[in-house]
Amino acid sequence: MSSEPQIIVGNEFTQVIVKKVYTRNGExxxxxxxxxxxxxxxxxxxxxxxxxxxxxxFTEFLSKPFGK
Known part of the structure; x- marks a missing residue:
């Protein structure tokens, strides 16, 4: 588990967690x-x-959730 701080962003519809991670190929x-x-x-x-x-x-992305 990373010790990097997390940022939680949400509203009445959803919530996401954003954090920086380190991989073999960089950040x-x-x-x-x-x-x-x-x-x-x-x-x-x-x-x-x-x-x-x-x-x-982004509006177009949201008009077809999950590519459906």
Whole structure:
């Protein structure tokens, strides 16, 4: 278990836990959804690529949860 601090972000619909983790390939940001038991580790380039997106991209993600 990492000793890195966690950040918990939530609202009335969901909650996520964000923390920095160390892997063989460097630092990653791990985002976990305790409710859904899903998590993802994103490297710095993947995180930066989020800043290149227009807000509408995220709206589209949310219109089809889980790729359905």
């Amino acid at each position: 990653r940001l791990e985002i976990t959804s305790p409710k859904l038991h899903h998590s993802i580790q994103l490297d710095p380039l993947a995180l930066e690529s989020l800043t290149w997106q227009e807000p509408e991209v």
